[in-house]
Every structure is written in structure tokens, then in C-alpha cells.
Amino acid sequence: MSKQQKYSVLIVDDMAINLQILTGFLKSDYRVRVSTSGKKALEIASSDNMPDLILLDVVMPEINGFDICRILKADEKTKEIPVIFITVLADIEDKVKGFAVGGADYVTKPFQQDEVTARVRTHLKIQHQKKLLQQQALELAEARNTAEKANKAKSIFLANMSHELRSPLNTILGFSQLMANARELPSEFRENAEIISRSGEHLLNLINDVLDMSKIEAGRVTLNEQIFDLHYLINDIVSMFRLKAEEKNLQLLAEWSDDVPRYVRSDEIKLRQILINLLSNAVKFTLKGRICLRVSMINNLFPDMVNLDSQNLFFEVEDTGPGISEEESGSLFKAFVQTKTGKGLQQGTGLGLPISKKFVQLMGGDIKVVSKAGINTIFSFYIKVKNADPSFYRPVSCTRITGLKPGQPEYRILVVDQDPDNRRLLKSFLKPIGFKIQESENGEKAVEIWKHWKPCLILMETSIQAAGCFDAARKIKSSQKLKNTVIIAMTTSSFEEKQAMETCDDFLGKPFYENEIFELIKKHINVKYIYQENIIDNSCTGNGSRIIDSETIDSLTLKKLPRHLLDPLKKAADETDPEEAERIISLIIEQDALSGRKLAKLVQNFRFDILQKIFEEI
Structure with missing residues (x-):
């Protein structure tokens, strides 16, 4: 510490000889001030130029050292100043009492220079460390406050x-x-x-x-476990990438061992996203060779993982891509981090793998990667699953709704959204089915329409930009007249789900699919629909994005085709041969363009299973 930064020591003693001795011990290393009066010492201690340490004699006129120390320790400004009492060697009671009133230490008379300097030096170091810790605590609190503000802003x-x-x-x-x-x-x-x-x-x-x-x-992701067909899920996901793989002349396979159950209980949506992320990367980065998805109940890559209370399902996605270097593999699962190859392709956000890892951990498992440069990369993970009774499994019907069954009351739906395009979209979904629709661009007008029109259901935009819609929802819900009216909140913000659910009956996130809207309406007002005769498609994820209906093709349509085209098409379907099937379909299109296009659509989507079922009916 420089001379300008020397610690300040205040010596308080009514005997000049003691002040002289102690000053002689300390003046070379510290800035020393002295006082023969307790009152004066208190003034110095509480001044702007307060000392860093006080040497205080116990026996003082007017006010003794113990009382001076009590006053110092009771004052918020001076309570942290360390006080070392000056006492006689034999005065044990003084030493004990000194600690009781807040003293930090003591030095004894007659003085020993080494003892005095050592005790002063030690307590100034302690005081310095305390100040550093307090400063760090203050900085941490400020940093935490800044981080919280930044997180809120984010x-x-x-x-x-x-x-x-x-x-x-x-x-x-x-x-x-x-x-x-x-x-x-x-x-x-x-x-x-x-x-x-x-x-x-x-x-x-x-x-x-x-x-x-x-x-x-934010810790707001939870599991949504349900029974699903694992085998169908695997086939469906692989089929999603088969066309991309074939475009790059890649072989894409799915394999699972005999002990892998068909029906399991777990979070299907999260497992689907994990597998899609891994397969998407594999297809993206692999230039030649093969990609294989393997599923088993036992895996040697996790030898330390043993849990007898639950089943563990293991997955591997192996590709023959360029591989990942050791220095890059350590940062693969960090958010917004991409490999050099990924940056070169300029695709994606760099979030697929971090999200996959979090989902795997949430599902009770772990994920790792093993890669050999220029040879292959294997992503392996396991999740915990539960056995499922197949009788409780209900496949999703990707049916298309064409109208309302007759004999039902008039269903009035109020659409509240500030965006006219969104209102028009909802009307385009709902009006052709048979619902009576009115619309409003804000909450205030919505309340007025509700009062005189009495809708049975309200689809209400509740995002932060919506004009008074939350207030309108609360006002409507608080009315005793509206016992049978349902309010479904619509918002583009996943951060407002909780607030929406506290005010409304249900939640619909944007973008939405028409099937989602119809299912929510049916859930709350028990409406009965007319459905187009459809094929049950287990691969439908509930968003209605993969609709396979009877308009695609049916057995009656196929029966009309000549046998010289029908028989080879059946063989191609049985052998799942897309090239041969497309060749035959090109001949069918020459005779029946509509049927040919429908068949081509099935083959392009690799839905040979649907073709095979239709042929069974012929």
C-alpha cells in the first residue's frame, strides 16, 4: 500500500507515555492519530475521515473504554471499525468483558512491539477481507439485479x-x-x-x-406422458426424411430389437422432436453412405446406468458424415453453438441439440456423442418409459370435418382479434361448417356484442398487444349471466399461457390448425360434427398437418382400373417399390388423371401401407 493509501489507526489513551510508545511502534507503517479523551475519540471515529482501526484503553476518565466501544458498535457508521483494547496483563476480567462489548482483540501493558504490530496488522487484514467480501456481495447483488432485469427484458x-x-x-x-x-x-x-x-x-x-x-x-417445460405406438412413431419419422435422403443417394434405415415394446407411456411429442432433430442433422451433414436409427432396451454406451424401477429405452442415430472434431464435440450441446460444417451450411439456429439434451434429461435420461473424423458420428441417448396396456391406446383420427350434424341448437361463436386477417381466417374455418359468427377487433366491443348476441363460445386474442381483451375476459367471466359461455384464449406468446389459463377456460396457441380449433370447440360445448370418411393415421401429431382422407383413393376407384395396370401396381405396393409404382402410375394418369394424381400422392409420401389396405378390399 502506498503512503497515500496507508491505513489509519486511532490510539485512545489518557497517558501521554502510552500514546508515545504506541505511535513509535506504528507510525512507519500507518497513519496514526491520537486522543486522550473518549468523547473526542467518538467524534474522530464518526467523522468523514474515520479510522480503519482503534487502539482503546480500558481505563479512561469521564467515559471508560467499554462504554466507548458500546457506542461505536451501536452506530451503523462505526460498528465495523475493529477495536483492540489496551489492558493490563493480569486483568482477565477486562479481556473477557472487552470481547463481550464487541472488541476484536487486546494488547497488554507493558507493550511488546512485535505483539502490537502483529495484532494491528492481523485485524487490518481481516477488515480488508471483510470489506472485499461486502463489496463482492454488493456487486453480486447488483449483477443479479441486472441479470433479472435483462431476463425480464428478454x-x-x-x-x-x-x-x-x-x-x-x-x-x-x-x-x-x-x-x-x-x-x-x-x-x-x-x-x-x-x-x-x-x-x-x-x-x-x-x-x-x-x-x-x-x-x-425458465424451468417451465413439463412432461406430457401418454400411451403411443412407438413402432409407428419410428417409421413415421423415418418416412419424413426418406425423400431427402434419397435425393442425396443416402440409405436411411430404422432398426429395433425384438424386445422393444410397441406401446409405451412417455412424452411422445418430446421424443418425436428429439429424433427429428438428430435425423435432420444426420441427413443435412451426410454426403454419402448411410444413416441408421436403432432402438433397443440395452445399450453398452451407458454401462453405469442401472435402474430396476423403470424401463430404459435406448436410441442411436449413426451417420457416415464428416464427423465432429474433439474440440467441437464439447460445445455441441451449448445453445446457439454450431460446428464449422453447420456454419458453412448456414442452416438452423444451433438450438436443436441443446433442446434435445434438455428434453432427454427431463425424460430421465442422458445423451452423448461419439465421432470419428471422416468415418461416422453416433448420437446415443436413453429415456425412461413405462409399460402400456394396448387396450388403452387410441390412435389419432386425421379426419376432416365437413359440417354440423342436424338437430343441434344454433352455435354462436364470437371471434375477437385486432388483426382482420386472423378474423377472416377463423371465419373461413368456422362459417362453412355451420357456426354462426360475429367478430370484434377489441375487448370493449366484444363485451357489447356478448351482451346482446349471447355467444356460446368466444375465441379471444389475449396477447400483450390485444386491446383490453384480458379485461374483457375478466368482465365477461365475472358476470352471473354467462355461466354457459366458454372463452378460449388465443395468443402468439408462450409466456402468457399461465395468465390466459387463469382468466379463460382454455388456451389456443398461434399458429393453429383447423383440427385444433374444432377439437377445442367440441371439448367445451359438446358439438357434434359430420366427418368425411377417413383413414385412421397413427402418425398424425394432432395438428392436422398430415390429413389422409378417402378422397385420396379407394377400392372402388382402383377396381375400375384395367388388370394389366392394377396387378403390377399391387405387386409394387407389396414390395414397397416406389420406382416401379411411379412408372405404373404414369401409365394410369394417361387414362385417369385424377386417380393417377391421388395414387402418386400416396407413393410420394411412401404410404404403401394405405395402398396395401385398399388392395386387400378388392
Whole structure:
């Protein structure tokens, strides 16, 4: 410490000789001040130029050292100044009492220079460390406060960005669904609509990655366990990537051991996302060779993992891509971090693997990667699953609703959304089915419409930008007249789900699919629909994005085809040979263009299972 930064020591003693001796011991290392009066010492101690340490004689006129120390320790400004009492060697009681009133230490008379300097030096070091700790604690508190403010700002930013991105995306995806389902449109237009929809889905996945990571960081992700068909899930996910793999001349396989159960209870949505993330990376980065998804009940890559209370399901995704270097593999599961290869492709957010790891851990498992440069990469993970009774499994029906069954009351639905495009989209979904619709752009007007029109259900935009909609929902819900009216909150922000559910009856996130809307309406007002005769599709994820209906093709249509085309098509379907099937379908199109396009659609989606079922009926 420089001379300008010397510690200040105050010596308080009514005997000049003691002041002289102690000053002589300390003046070379410290800035020394002295006082022969207790009152004066208190003034110095509480001044702006307060001492860093006080040497205080016990026996003082007017006010003794113990009382001086009590006063110092009772004052918020001076309580942290260490006090070393000056006492006689034999005065044990003084030493004990000194500690009781807050003294830090003592020095004895007659003075020993080494003892005095050692005790002063030690307590100044302790005091310095205490100040450092207090400063660090203050800095940590300020940093925590700054982090909390930043986190809140991030949440608000994400909520706003979620709204700004999801609102137009909701319109894009919604109207592309309507166009794709419009049978009166030429097939070329419907295919264009499907391309728009796929691009929108890709953008939605990127947005969801960012929001999923934010929810994970906030600890707001939970498990949603249900019984599902594991075998079908695996086949469905692999089929999603088969076309991309074939475009790159890659072999894509799925294998599972005989002991892997078909039906399990776990979080199907999260498992689906994990596998999609891993397979997507494998197809993206592999230039030649093969990709294999393996599923088993035992795996040697996790030898230390033993749990007798639950079943563990193991997955491996192996590819023959360029591999991952050791220095990069350590950061693979960090958010927004991409490998050099990933950066070169300029695709994705760098969140797929971090999200997958969090989901795997949430499902009671772990994930790891093993890679050999230029040879292969294997991502392995396991999750905990429960046995499931197949009798409780209910496949999802990807049916299309065409109307309301007759004999029901009039169902009035009020649509509240500040965006006219979103209102128009909802009307386009609901009005053709038979619902009576009115609309409002704000909460205040919605309350007025509700009062005189008495809708049975309200679809209400409740995002942070919505004008008074939460207040309107509360006002409507608080009315005793509205016992049978249901309010479904619609918002683009995943951060507002809790608030929406506290005020409303249910929650619908944007972008939404028409099947989601119809299912929510049915759940709350028990409406009965007319369904188009459809094929049950276990791969449907509930968002209605993969609709396979009887308009695709049926046995009666196939029966009309000549045998010289029908028989080889059946053989191609049985052998799941897409190349041969497409060759035959090109001949069918020459005779029956509509049926040919329907068959081509099934083959392009690798739905040979549907073709095989139809042939069984012939």
C-alpha cells in the first residue's frame, strides 16, 4: 500500500507515555492519530475521515473504554471499525468483558512491539477481507439485479417477437390449409399451397426452437406422458426424411430389437422432436453412405446406468458424415453453438441439440456423442418409459370435418382479434361448417356484442398487444349471466399461457390448425360434427398437418382400373417399390388423371401401407 493509501489507526489513551510508545511502534507503517479523551475519540471515529482501526484503553476518565466501544458498535457508521483494547496483563476480567462489548482483540501493558504490530496488522487484514467480501456481495447483488432485469427484458422481447412473427405466420399457414383443402382448385395450385405451408412450418420450427430454449431456461417445460405406438412413431419419422435422403443417394434405415415394446407411456411429442432433430442433422451433414436409427432396451454406451424401477429405452442415430472434431464435440450441446460444417451450411439456429439434451434429461435420461473424423458420428441417448396396456391406446383420427350434424341448437361463436386477417381466417374455418359468427377487433366491443348476441363460445386474442381483451375476459367471466359461455384464449406468446389459463377456460396457441380449433370447440360445448370418411393415421401429431382422407383413393376407384395396370401396381405396393409404382402410375394418369394424381400422392409420401389396405378390399 502506498503512503497515500496507508491505513489509519486511532490510539485512545489518557497517558501521554502510552500514546508515545504506541505511535513509535506504528507510525512507519500507518497513519496514526491520537486522543486522550473518549468523547473526542467518538467524534474522530464518526467523522468523514474515520479510522480503519482503534487502539482503546480500558481505563479512561469521564467515559471508560467499554462504554466507548458500546457506542461505536451501536452506530451503523462505526460498528465495523475493529477495536483492540489496551489492558493490563493480569486483568482477565477486562479481556473477557472487552470481547463481550464487541472488541476484536487486546494488547497488554507493558507493550511488546512485535505483539502490537502483529495484532494491528492481523485485524487490518481481516477488515480488508471483510470489506472485499461486502463489496463482492454488493456487486453480486447488483449483477443479479441486472441479470433479472435483462431476463425480464428478454422475456418481453421474445413475447413481442413471438407475436410479430406468429401473427402473420398464423395467416400464412391457415390460408394455405384452406387452399390445400379446396378440391375445386387445380391440383397445381393445391401443390403450391402445400409448398407455402411447408416453408411456413419450417419457419415456425425455428421460432419454436428459440421459444423452447427460453421456456427451458425458465424451468417451465413439463412432461406430457401418454400411451403411443412407438413402432409407428419410428417409421413415421423415418418416412419424413426418406425423400431427402434419397435425393442425396443416402440409405436411411430404422432398426429395433425384438424386445422393444410397441406401446409405451412417455412424452411422445418430446421424443418425436428429439429424433427429428438428430435425423435432420444426420441427413443435412451426410454426403454419402448411410444413416441408421436403432432402438433397443440395452445399450453398452451407458454401462453405469442401472435402474430396476423403470424401463430404459435406448436410441442411436449413426451417420457416415464428416464427423465432429474433439474440440467441437464439447460445445455441441451449448445453445446457439454450431460446428464449422453447420456454419458453412448456414442452416438452423444451433438450438436443436441443446433442446434435445434438455428434453432427454427431463425424460430421465442422458445423451452423448461419439465421432470419428471422416468415418461416422453416433448420437446415443436413453429415456425412461413405462409399460402400456394396448387396450388403452387410441390412435389419432386425421379426419376432416365437413359440417354440423342436424338437430343441434344454433352455435354462436364470437371471434375477437385486432388483426382482420386472423378474423377472416377463423371465419373461413368456422362459417362453412355451420357456426354462426360475429367478430370484434377489441375487448370493449366484444363485451357489447356478448351482451346482446349471447355467444356460446368466444375465441379471444389475449396477447400483450390485444386491446383490453384480458379485461374483457375478466368482465365477461365475472358476470352471473354467462355461466354457459366458454372463452378460449388465443395468443402468439408462450409466456402468457399461465395468465390466459387463469382468466379463460382454455388456451389456443398461434399458429393453429383447423383440427385444433374444432377439437377445442367440441371439448367445451359438446358439438357434434359430420366427418368425411377417413383413414385412421397413427402418425398424425394432432395438428392436422398430415390429413389422409378417402378422397385420396379407394377400392372402388382402383377396381375400375384395367388388370394389366392394377396387378403390377399391387405387386409394387407389396414390395414397397416406389420406382416401379411411379412408372405404373404414369401409365394410369394417361387414362385417369385424377386417380393417377391421388395414387402418386400416396407413393410420394411412401404410404404403401394405405395402398396395401385398399388392395386387400378388392
